[in-house]
Amino acid sequence: MHDNVRVLNQEIETHLSILDSLAEGIIIADSNGQFLYFNSVAAKILGLGLQNIPVSEWSSVYGCFYPDNLTPFPSDQLPLARALRGEKVSDQVVFIKNPNRPEGAYINISANPIKNGDEFIRGGVVIFHDISETVRTEKLLKASKERITAQFKGFPIPTYVWQRTVDDFVLIDYNNAANIITKGWIKNHVGAKLSAMYTASPEIVDDFFKCYHEKNIVKREFVYHLRSTGEARDLIVSYVYIQPDLIMVHAEDCTERKKAESELKKLVNAVEQTADIVFITNQNGVIDYINPAFTQITGYERDEVMGRKPGMLRSGKHDHLFYKNMWNTLQNGEPFMDTIINMKKNGELFWCEQTITPIRDPQGEITHYVSVAKDVTQLKEKQEMELQLSIAQKIQQRISRATISLPGFDIAGKTHAAVHTSGDFYDFITMPDGCVGLVIADVCGKGIGPALIMAETRAFLRAFARLESDPAVILDRLNVELFADLEETQFVTLIFARLDPQNKMIQYASAGHGTAYLLNDRGEVDLEMESTGIPLGYIKDWKYVNGPSATLSSGSVVLFMTDGISEAMDTQENEFGDHHAVDIVRQNRSRSAAEIIECIYQGVIEFADENQPLDDITSVICKMIAE
Numbered sequence: 140m141h142d143n144v145r146v147l148n149q150e151i152e153t154h155l156s157i158l159d160s161l162a163e164g165i166i167i168a169d170s171n172g173q174f175l176y177f178n179s180v181a182a183k184i185l186g187l188g189l190q191n192i193p194v195s196e197w198s199s200v201y202g203c204f205y206p207d208n209l210t211p212f213p214s215d216q217l218p219l220a221r222a223l224r225g226e227k228v229s230d231q232v233v234f235i236k237n238p239n240r241p242e243g244a245y246i247n248i249s250a251n252p253i254k255n256g257d258e259f260i261r262g263g264v265v266i267f268h269d270i271s272e273t274v275r276t277e278k279l280l281k282a283s284k285e286r287i288t289a290q291f292k293g294f295p296i297p298t299y300v301w302q303r304t305v306d307d308f309v310l311i312d313y314n315n316a317a318n319i320i321t322k323g324w325i326k327n328h329v330g331a332k333l334s335a336m337y338t339a340s341p342e343i344v345d346d347f348f349k350c351y352h353e354k355n356i357v358k359r360e361f362v363y364h365l366r367s368t369g370e371a372r373d374l375i376v377s378y379v380y381i382q383p384d385l386i387m388v389h390a391e392d393c394t395e396r397k398k399a400e401s402e403l404k405k406l407v408n409a410v411e412q413t414a415d416i417v418f419i420t421n422q423n424g425v426i427d428y429i430n431p432a433f434t435q436i437t438g439y440e441r442d443e444v445m446g447r448k449p450g451m452l453r454s455g456k457h458d459h460l461f462y463k464n465m466w467n468t469l470q471n472g473e474p475f476m477d478t479i480i481n482m483k484k485n486g487e488l489f490w491c492e493q494t495i496t497p498i499r500d501p502q503g504e505i506t507h508y509v510s511v512a513k514d515v516t517q518l519k520e521k522q523e524m525e526l527q528l529s530i531a532q533k534i535q536q537r538i539s540r541a542t543i544s545l546p547g548f549d550i551a552g553k554t555h556a557a558v559h560t561s562g563d564f565y566d567f568i569t570m571p572d573g574c575v576g577l578v579i580a581d582v583c584g585k586g587i588g589p590a591l592i593m594a595e596t597r598a599f600l601r602a603f604a605r606l607e608s609d610p611a612v613i614l615d616r617l618n619v620e621l622f623a624d625l626e627e628t629q630f631v632t633l634i635f636a637r638l639d640p641q642n643k644m645i646q647y648a649s650a651g652h653g654t655a656y657l658l659n660d661r662g663e664v665d666l667e668m669e670s671t672g673i674p675l676g677y678i679k680d681w682k683y684v685n686g687p688s689a690t691l692s693s694g695s696v697v698l699f700m701t702d703g704i705s706e707a708m709d710t711q712e713n714e715f716g717d718h719h720a721v722d723i724v725r726q727n728r729s730r731s732a733a734e735i736i737e738c739i740y741q742g743v744i745e746f747a748d749e750n751q752p753l754d755d756i757t758s759v760i761c762k763m764i765a766e
Contacts (some may be wrong), residue, residue, distance in 0.1 A: 162268070164246070166531035168251070169262045170218055183199055184246060184269050186239030190276045194220055202237030204276075206245065218250035222263030225252050232270070245274040278677035296389050299325070301333060301347065303384040308333040320392060322368060345377075350386055360393075373397050398441065416491065416512040422505050424448045436514055438484035449510070454482040465495070468704035469508060472497050478515070489516040509612045543567035545575060545640055551732035552579070552699075552759035555740055562589045562703045566597055568604045573641060576604045576613075579699040579759050580633035581652065588629075596621065596631055596675075610635045610648035611671070614683040618650070632674045632700060638761065645697065645761075646688040653702050654717060660694025662725035662737035697761040698724050700739070707743045715746050724760070732760035 164181030168174050172194035182188035185201050192200055195214050203212040214220060218228035228250040236243040248267040252260050287416055291298065301308040313325050328336065337343045342359070350357040356410035357378040364371050377389040410417050410430055416437070420430040422676055426444050433435055437452065444451065457480065468475045475495045480488055491512035498507040543550050552565040562584055568576035579598060582589040599620050603613045613635055621631060634655055636647040647659070651674035657666040672683040691697075707715040720739055727738045736758050743756055 151729045163306045164267045165264065166219060167262060167264045168223065170223060170260055172220070172223060175262065181267070184244060184267065185235055186237050186244075189283065193225075200237075202235055202240070204234040204236060206232050206234055208234050208236070208243065218248045219263050221267045222250035222252045223260065225253050225260055232274075243271075244269055245271045261423075263597060268616075296391050297321075299388045299390070301386045301388065301429060303351060303386070304332075308334075308351075308386060317390070320372075320390075321365065324365075344758065346376075346378050347386055350380050354380045356380075363390075395441075416510070416514070418444075418449070418510050420449065420508045420510070422507065424508070436483070436489065438480070443484075451539075452481040454480045454488050456480040456488070469495060469497055470505075472499070472505065479512070481512070489514055490519045491515065543569070543575060545638075547640060547764055549732040549762040549764055550575075550577070550760070552757070553733070553736050553738055553740075554755060554757040555703075556755050562593070563595065563703065563755040564593050565699070565757055565759045566600065568601055570604055570608060570637070572608055573590045573639075575638045575640065576600075576609065576610075577636040577638055577697075577699065577759060577761055578633065579652070579701065579756075579757060580631055580654075581755075582631050583629050592621075592625065592629065592631065596633070600633075600635070604635075608637065609685070610637050610646060611683040611685045614648050614650050614672065615681075618681055619679060620682070621676040622679040630674040630676045634668065636668070636697070636699070643687055643691045643763070645691060646685055648672070648683050648685045650683060653700060653705055655697060655699045656717070656724070657689050657691075658696045658698070658721070658723050658724060658728065660692065660728075662728055664690060664721065665695075691763045694728070695763045696724055696728050698737070699759040699761075701755060701757040703756040704739065704743055705757070706754065707747050707756070709746055710748055715743055719746065720758075728762075732762045736763070 155555045157761050161178065162180065164184045165176070165178045166174060166181050167176040173191070174189045177189040178607070190200055197203065197217055197220070198212050198214040200312045203214075204210060204219060205212055212233055212719070216580075220508060221228050228248065230250045231250075233246055233248055234243055237244055245266045247270045248265050248612075250263060250265040253262040253264055255261055291312075292314045294314050295316055298322045299310060299317055300312040302311045310329055312329070317325050333344060333347060342361075346357050346359055353692050358375065360373070360375045362371055363374045363376075371394075372392050373394045375391040375393055377391075378523055379389070381387055413430065414432055416433045417428075417430040418426055418433050420426050426447055429441060429444055430441075433444075439451070465475050465477070475493075477493060479491050479493045481491055482488055492515050493510060493512040493704045495508055495510045497505045498509055500506045541552060550567060552567070554565065556563075562582040564578075564580055564582070566576075566578040568578065570576055580593075580596060582593045596617065599617050600613070603616045603752065607613045607616070614633070616631075620700055626733055631653075632650060632652040634647060634649040634652040636655070638645050647655070647668050649655075649668065649670040650672050654670070655668035656664050657668065659665050666687065666689045671686050673681055698720065700717075704720050705715060705717050709715075719742060723739050723742045724735055727735050730738070739758050740756055
C-alpha cells in the first residue's frame with residue numbers, strides 16, 4: 140500500500156505547477172480517502188484548504204449540501220468518494236456553506252478514479268468550479284418570469300396573445316379574465332389561426348395586420364357576439380405590437396358601464412343607494428329598471444330581469460285572488476301595500492313589506508309603476524326561530540333526563556346548553572345481556588333541526604342497543620340510518636361505551652368524538668378512548684371498529700365529554716383542553732359522579748372568565764365505587 144502511495148505522489152509532483160495554475164478547483168485523494176493535493180482555487184472556492192480528515196467527515200467539515208441548500212449531502216455520495224469506488228461523475232451540483240463561506244456557493248463537480256495499469260484504483264481526482272452567479276441569475280430569471288406570468292394571468296381585462304406566422308396569426312396564450320368571459324371556450328382554441336376564427340369579421344383581421352405592420356397600438360370599439368354564449372357585448376379592443384412577432388389583444392367589456400350610464404338618467408342617487416328593493420315597470424308591468432338592492436337581495440342580475448315581468452319573484456304562497464286584487468287596486472290609480480312572500484333566483488323565500496305606486500304623466504295617464512320592497516325576512520325568521528327553539532327545547536327537555544342506578548357504580552351526566560337548545564346529548568341504555576350503554580354525542584347545529592336529529596339518533600341507538608352488543612356494529616347500523624336523513628352539512632359525533640358490570644369491563648367505539656379517559660384509583664390515566672371512525676352521517680358504508688377494552692377496578696373513573704369543555708377559551712384565546720378536565724376529575728375523584736360533573740362545569744366557567752362559553756357543555760362520569 141505504501142509503494143502505491145509513493146508512486147502516486149511522484150506522479151502528482153510532476154503536475155503540481157500545472158494544476159495550481161488552472162482556473163478550476165482540483166482535489167486529489169489516495170485510495171484511503173486522504174487528501175494529497177488541494178490547489179489554491181479549490182481552497183478559495185470551498186473556504187477551506189486540505190484537511191486531514193476521514194471520508195465520513197467531508198460533508199460536515201466543508202459544509203456540503205444538496206442544491207436545495209438545506210439537505211446535507213452524504214459524505215459517501217460526494218463525487219470524490221464515488222470516484223474512489225471506481226465511478227465517474229459528471230456535472231454534480233453541490234452547495235457549499237461553512238463558517239468561511241457563510242454566503243454559500245454552488246459548485247459544479249466532475250470526478251474520476253485514478254487507476255494503475257492493472258486497473259487497480261489508486262485514488263481519485265475532482266475538478267470543480269464556482270457556478271453561484273449562474274445559479275442565482277437563473278433563479279432571478281425564473282422568479283421574474285413567474286412574476287410576469289402571474290401578472291399577465293391575473294390582469295382583470297381579458298387578454299389574448301397571438302403570434303405571427305408566415306401568412307397568418309396563431310393564438311398562443313390567454314389570461315384568466317379571457318377564460319372567464321368566454322366561459323372556458325377559449326382554452327379549446329389555443330393554436331387556432333386568426334383567419335379561421337374570424338372569417339366573418341374581416342375588420343378584426345385588418346386590425347391585426349395594421350398593428351403588426353405599423354407597430355402601433357390600434358383601438359376599436361364595437362358590439363361583439365361572444366362565440367361561447369352568443370351574447371352581445373360592447374367591447375373596447377386594443378391591439379398592441381410586441382417584438383418580434385406578437386400581438387397582444389386587450390378586450391375591455393364596457394357593456395355594463397354603458398347600461399349603467401343609461402340607467403343613471405332615470406334614477407337619483409338616493410334610489411341607487413337605498414338598501415330596499417326598487418324596481419320600475421311600464422304600464423304593461425314590464426320591468427325597465429332595478430336598483431342594486433334588487434340584485435343583492437333577489438340574486439337576479441339586470442340582464443336577467445330587464446324586459447320581463449315581476450312574476451319571476453312569485454313564490455306560490457299567494458293565490459290568484461291576491462294578485463287580482465293587487466292589479467285592480469293599481470289600475471284604479473291607488474297604491475298597493477301588503478306583506479308579500481317572494482322567491483329569490485336560488486329558490487329561497489323572503490318576506491317583503493311592499494308598496495307599489497302608480498306613476499301618472501301630466502295628462503293623468505298611468506305610465507309606470509314604482510315598487511319599493513323592504514326585506515323583513517330576518518324579522519320573520521327571528522319569530523320563526525323563537526317558535527322552533529321553543530319546540531326544540533321541549534323535545535330536548537324530554538330526552539335529557541337520563542339517569543341510571545347500577546349496583547357498584549355511580550353514574551351521572553349533565554348538559555349545560557349555550558343557548559336555549561343544545562346540540563349535545565347523553566344517554567344510559569340498559570342492554571339485554573345486563574350491560575349498560577354509556578352514550579355521549581354532539582349534533583352539528585342548533586335549533587329544531589338538530590333537536591329532531593338528536594331525538595332520531597337516540598331512538599335508533601336505543602333500538603339497536605337492545606339487538607346488538609358490539610359497539611362498533613351498533614354504530615354501523617346507526618350510521619346507515621342517519622346517512623339517509625342528514626343533509627350534506629349535518630353530522631353527529633358520538634361515543635358508545637358498553638359497560639359490563641359483572642366482569643367489570645368497558646368496551647367502546649367512537650364516531651369522530653373527542654377522547655374519553657379512564658382513570659385508576661390513583662388518578663392516573665389508564666386508557667385514552669380515542670375516536671375509532673369518522674362522524675356519523677358522512678359515508679353510508681363506513682365500518683366502525685372498537686377501541687381497546689379495559690378492566691375497571693375499585694375507584695376507577697371514566698370521563699366522557701363534548702368539545703364545549705375542551706375548546707372553551709379564556710380571554711387570551713387559550714383553550715381549556717382535555718388535560719384541565721382530567722386534572723379536575725383526578726383532584727375530585729373521591730366525590731360523587733354528579734359532584735365531579737359540577738366541578739368540571741365550574742372549572743370551565745372560571746377559566747373562561749369574561750368569555751361566555753360559545754358551545755354546549757356536556758359530561759358523563761362513570762365511577763366504580765371503591766370497596
